[in-house]
Amino acid sequence: MGAQTDGPPAGTPSLVWGLPLSEEPGLGPLTLPGFLREVTTRYPEREALVLRAARGVERWTYAELWERAIEVASALRACGVGRDTRVGVLMTNRPEWISAVFGTALAGGVAVALSTFSTPAELDHLLRASAVSVLLVERKVLTKDFVSVLFELESEIAKAAPGTLQSARFPFLRRLVALGESAPGETVETWDGFLARGRDQPRELVEATGAATNPCDAALIFFSSGTTSRPKGILNSHRGVAAQLWRFGRLYGFTPADHVRCWTANGFFWSGNFGMALGGAFSSGGSLVLQPTFVPGEALELMQAERVNFPFAWPHQWAQLESAPNWDQADLSSMRFADVNTAIARHPTVSTTWTEPGHAYGNTETFTISTCFPANTPHETHQNSSGPPLPGNTLKVVDPLTGAVVPRGERGEICVKGPTLMLGYLGTPLDETLDAEGFFRTGDGGYLDDAGLLFWEGRLTDIIKTGGANVSPREVDEVLAGCPGVKVGRTVGVPHETLGEIVVACVVRHEGATVDTGEIRGFLRDRLASYKVPRHVLVFDEDDIVLTGSAKIKIGDLRQLATQRLQSSGSG
The missing domain is CATH 3.40.50.12780 (ANL, N-terminal domain)
Incomplete structure (x- = not known):
């Protein structure tokens, strides 16, 4: 972390607050x-x-x-x-x-x-x-x-x-x-x-x-993605949902003069899509361009016909759009709010330098984001973090075993409470969900730096412990995403007799692309500390990588698949 020169004194607890909700600009009625x-x-x-x-x-x-x-x-x-x-x-x-x-x-x-x-x-x-x-x-x-x-x-x-x-x-x-x-x-x-x-x-x-x-009344039930168990029903208050609907318009920087026209590849029955697409558009007087089911070629025709300027999709869907037969023929010149890091920014008719509010952290239990930087935040400000707490929110990082707050810079479990926190899980008493101070223990690992910015590192159960060192799969995945020929990349820990676990990258290549696993490891070696470089790179077909309905990879299944592949090849 380096010496603490301008930050808080050594030993400062990992506990930060956002502004009071009452001081947040742009909020309207909270039902x-x-x-x-x-x-x-x-x-x-x-x-x-x-x-x-x-x-x-x-x-x-x-x-x-x-x-x-x-x-x-x-x-x-x-x-x-x-x-x-x-x-x-x-x-x-x-x-x-x-x-x-x-x-x-x-x-x-x-x-x-x-x-x-x-x-x-x-x-x-x-x-x-x-x-x-x-x-x-x-x-x-x-x-x-x-x-x-x-x-x-x-x-x-x-x-x-x-x-x-x-x-x-x-x-x-x-x-x-x-x-x-x-x-x-x-x-x-x-x-x-x-x-x-x-x-x-x-x-x-x-x-x-x-x-x-009333703002505190129950409003919506969304279900978790169910990556590790049956989906949990999550009961949200009017205040929590409405606050995020207003908030996304502000974080995107949309105004009525922008005439936002939003297309999304994903269902509104996922909270993130509901908040970002519907909230971003409606809070600024924009329009939703609806596509009931995602079909890439039809989506491109729809975006052209309706002059969409704000597209919202997941990475695998961007890849499908880019692979559609009519990709090069579509006129997407209306795009203004297309993130420069997505595939659509590479389209021959699109010119953009815009970046979405992507440096954020959230859960379905907090009806999407708890921390965030607004759109177009420069790198020197966000520093690849997940941002500061949003108004009304309090964050702490605790020792996963004892629940004690750890010092700034020390890794632990992220906990959050605030106005968008769920009313509870269906069928589960609230005291079994929140800690004694009312915080939701997320099960995610990360740390708070001296400036109070959150750095999320993935699920605690996914952190790879190899030879006494901790490796965040997310950090490796972010580098892997920039590797030529790699369409999807996910990193897992596979059991190892002496190291505890070894780092293994699982990749799907772009259609028509060839990838060399040695070259991928070399690409990662130039950009990561040696202990973070995957010992093995496994190439899978797209059908092998199991997704949940909300396009999250089932890491447990992928870890098992990688383990079986290595065992059958005699590697380890």
Whole structure:
């Protein structure tokens, strides 16, 4: 770390605070109904969203978005939804997803964001864990028919009137509404039929319900990615969600004059995508360009046709876009807020020096980010850190075994508390989740430097201990990402008889590229300390690298795969 010349005295504890939340600029109402009412009042005639589909182009202004959310809220009230009623939303990125989530909030309910990537077994777990009373589902997503899946899970569902259910397996589920063409003789309620139920509801009562919502009330349930176990249901408050929606617009630096047009490759049922894409666009009066399912070639056509200027995707999706047959033919010259470090910055029609607020740290449990630098922060400021704590947040780094706060610069477990911290896990007492001071112990390793900046180094269980030294896989991965020919690279620790673990890099090469493992090790040797250089580099096919629904690699599976590969080759 070097000598402490201008920093705090030696032994200063790893404990830092952000500004008070009340001093954060750019915040508006801290409830979902309040957020929606504010942006739809500010920008009534602006386009809020667009969906290009086979049936034509659908565009909603902000005023229409408010009306569609009121429409859903009215229908939910007619179905008996009230304060804290859980409403499942199982849809792709489409206008009805947005009106359903905000409509649920306006009705006083808690929206449960369900992934359309769910297998039948996963959907069974999500529905039982979340105890939804009403399920709003997009019937067909690619090859899945979710209505059929539901009835296969519970063959003994009793169907009374259209849409009403009785189920021993899902005892809280009372109503099923399907968006899409219904099957002959089916009793599932249609979307249009559902909306018609609300037409007699007094509008003033619907709006009054939304206005009566408190920032501390429950708002949304998102599920963790489930990289090591079954996904956990995470209950978020209105304040936590709304604060992040306002915050992302500020951190991106968006203003109404930018006319943000945001396309994203990822589902809104992931909290990061909800906060960054939806929050970044709506908080600044921008528009969401919706693509229900990610198809690279179609995405390029969509971005060109709708003049997208703010794209949001994960690294593997950027690689898929770059490999699409129409990549070179697409006109992407509208891109203004495209990070210079992503593949889209290399497109022949794109010219950008913009950098996103990428130096950040967060969890689903804190409804995305807890620390962050804003867009275009120079390297001399961020220093490859994860940034300072955001307003309202307190961070500490503790000894993972004792829970004692460690001195600045010493590595340990990152803990956080603040206004966006979850209300709790479903089915788990809060005192089993937070420590005695109310901090969430993240299970992530890192340290705070003398300036109070956080440096995240990965999951504590993923830190590689080799020959008495600790190696952060994240540090190796960041260097690996710049290696020619490497499309995806992840570093794991593999058990070793004398060293404890050895560092092993697992890579997938770009299509058509050739990679030499010796050259990769040489590339890393020039940029890393010797003990951090992988002893082995293993090349895998893309199908070998297992991703979760939110594109996180299942490190445990990859570690096992690497171990098996080395054992079969006699290496070690």
